[in-house]
Amino acid sequence: MIDRYQATMTAYPDLSTRLAPLLADHRANLDALRRAMGTPSPSATASASASASVAPDPAGAVAALHAAEQAGQAGAAAACLAAVADYAPLLGSIAACRATHVEVLS
Amino acid sequence: MSAATDALGSALAAEHAAIFGYGVVGARLTGAALAQAQQADTAHRDRRDRLIVRLTKVGIEAPAALPAYALPFPVTDPASAQRLAVQLEERAAAIWRVALGPTTGDDRRLALDALTDCALRAARWRRATGQQPGTVPLP
Numbered sequence: 001m002i003d004r005y006q007a008t009m010t011a012y013p014d015l016s017t018r019l020a021p022l023l024a025d026h027r028a029n030l031d032a033l034r035r036a037m038g039t040p041s042p043s044a045t046a047s048a049s050a051s052a053s054v055a056p057d058p059a060g061a062v063a064a065l066h067a068a069e070q071a072g073q074a075g076a077a078a079a080c081l082a083a084v085a086d087y088a089p090l091l092g093s094i095a096a097c098r099a100t101h102v103e104v105l106s
Numbered sequence: 107m108s109a110a111t112d113a114l115g116s117a118l119a120a121e122h123a124a125i126f127g128y129g130v131v132g133a134r135l136t137g138a139a140l141a142q143a144q145q146a147d148t149a150h151r152d153r154r155d156r157l158i159v160r161l162t163k164v165g166i167e168a169p170a171a172l173p174a175y176a177l178p179f180p181v182t183d184p185a186s187a188q189r190l191a192v193q194l195e196e197r198a199a200a201i202w203r204v205a206l207g208p209t210t211g212d213d214r215r216l217a218l219d220a221l222t223d224c225a226l227r228a229a230r231w232r233r234a235t236g237q238q239p240g241t242v243p244l245p
Binding site: 018021022024025026028029032042050077080081085086088089090091093094096097098099100101104 | 199203204206207208210214215217218221222224225226227230238239240241242243244245
């Protein structure tokens with residue numbers, strides 16, 4: 001999602017004000033997940049390697065992010081419901097965060 | 107009592123507090139903001155009722171509401187009422203989030219739905235107070 005937001009903001013700088021806070025949420029969510037899992041941050045080369053494709057118009061690009069957030073919410077919710085007790089609160093919190101993103105992008 | 111029902115009892119106490127808080131909030135709002143507060147109040151009452159049914163079903167006496175709850179700051183106008191609404195949702199969300207750990211199955215689903223709804227309402231209230239987009243990581 002971080003790559004998708006960055007690619008969308010690069011393609012459509014006018015969307016940056018609207019999307020930057022959501023991107024910041026994703027970065028914070030990812031950091032929390034990494035801490036919980038004990039996974040180190042990836043190197044700069046790994047994070048720069050992916051380039052997400054962006055729709056040919058801003059409305060389409062926002063719609064694509066909306067769909068991705070919806071899918072992400074569903075995935076995080078399912079993971080929360082299936083998780084062991086230690087991870088359920090974090091996964092549920094990420095699902096709730098993504099629900100707020102879905103609403104903002106609607 | 108189990109860890110799960112303890113957590114649901116705490117969630118019920120949080121819902122009681124939120125319902126009290128929305129009484130204070132609603133008294134200072136009009137128009138669309140009042141309607142938003144009334145919808146939130148109804149949602150918290152629904153969740154309270156479901157929790158009471160759930161706890162009663164397993165033979166646990168559901169904690170009753172207190173006569174009054176201390177407010178974190180004076181609520182004197184629409185702006186402070188909306189700030190309180192944000193806090194009510196954040197506090198309820200935090201309790202529901204904790205409840206995700208010890209619960210399983212339908213109880214965890216109840217907690218996840220409640221956490222998600224609290225996060226959505228908190229973001230809406232932040233937007234109502236001018237914060238855009240009003241979302242936060244890890245609500």
